[in-house]
Amino acid sequence: MSQSLDRALTLVEQLAGGRKTLDELAAAVGVHKSTVLRLLRTLEAHRFVQREGPHHYRLGTALFDLAQRSLEDRDVRRCAEAALRELNQRTGHTVHLASYEDGEAIYIDKFESKHAVRMYSRIGKRAPLHCTAVGKVLVAALPPQRRRVIAESLDYPKLTENTITSAEEYLAELEKVAERGYAVDNGEHEDFINCIAAPISGPRGVVAAASVSVPKVIAGLDELMSLLPDLLAAAEKASIECGAPAPGKER
Amino acid sequence: MSQSLDRALTLVEQLAGGRKTLDELAAAVGVHKSTVLRLLRTLEAHRFVQREGPHHYRLGTALFDLAQRSLEDRDVRRCAEAALRELNQRTGHTVHLASYEDGEAIYIDKFESKHAVRMYSRIGKRAPLHCTAVGKVLVAALPPQRRRVIAESLDYPKLTENTITSAEEYLAELEKVAERGYAVDNGEHEDFINCIAAPISGPRGVVAAASVSVPKVIAGLDELMSLLPDLLAAAEKASIECGAPAPGKER
DNA sequence: AACGGACATTGCAGAATATGCAACGAGGCG
């Protein structure tokens, strides 16, 4: 709706891919250099971008500041932090905290694996719903009706041998997930990585999902499953911290 | 230079302070609701902001993504990470990585203290040059001529009893810092916190500063000084990692 | 040393674009 703003934001997104020159940016957005220059100047004044040497621009430090401040607001993140850090230290594996955001899962926190071979991911990264453990957990937590709507809106790209590729299969899987209270990703997103996830609840239902991811070369699926109790305990602890109503009986 | 962009960025900065309603934002920027609404819509399309309930807006997830990606680029950060994490684990105290950005120091990485009482700070936060250990280290690393220019451009707000409040004093302090190879902040920024910092060098000189911060209630200045060898070792290790030329002789 | 090129930068005029206003609509509260 606002052209110049739209272009400016596109510039910022371009710069996320690494430093760029003026005309690279101009080409990418499809406007003249001078226009880009003027937008960059405004962005620079707000520290959203920074000049890097004479010919390059890169993202500025305001981004760090804003992102950190915004993350601090996200209540789930703060509440879950202790439990997840503990889980990470006990297991030594990568632990993720993810929430649902229109049609995708988004990682809002991450605790790095202690192993040399790690999974690549990053806070702010988005992941598909149909082939990740966190995605399954988040969608499974929704009422059946919304599950169906979402399931039918997905694209089901076949990313590996095991990827679920149809709404029917997916809905069936969600059913199981909802029943068991956890989800498994058996190399469905990336060939060489397995993952288990569990829901974290707040006062009004599930607000996020916690997961443990392990490269197959480090541990097989059965070994990963042996960590399930730890994961569930951590998710439970985080849920209480988030104000979940009845820590109550397992089920 | 670009009005609408300028306004939009101001909106984003407002939202960094927490969720806001439409007219709060309109009031803050000094434009009509409808204008704010349109800007927000564009921002929303790029995930820079998010609707929160019917009456509120907050920062969106694009910020996390961008900030993380941008941080990954910052070479110093990646190179210093291992050494600083180790330092953090050995000492148990807050460890910061900071670099110089026009007239201020900016924290580009942080490792949290293990103690219950912690220092408040955050990645992306900016700190004054005249009363922080990292500030002193960063400015002391510059050629004397630039030191002077910077020293004379500062404001020297007196934040505590011990804060340095004049360019002359500051330059003398920088002299000492450059000579010793480390800096001390003896409650000069915040009454109750002491700090020591050391420079991290790359191929072409100092690129950042590493620091250890400790609340006085946890350890006194002398105890903090006993960690100096650890700090210097970590800074040295990080420097090598960053491509510093001569790991060589201390001096 | 002078030239040529690449790049950033600026002035200007035209026009598209953003803005403010006012009216409409929806939702909540009395």
Add this chain to the structure above:
DNA sequence: CGCCTCGTTGCATATTCTGCAATGTCCGTT
């Protein structure tokens, strides 16, 4: 049931942005 508040939209205006072309600057080259 009606009022009031808040979000939303259509429209006319003129402000603001854009593209172009010329200027300036810094480089490497001949």
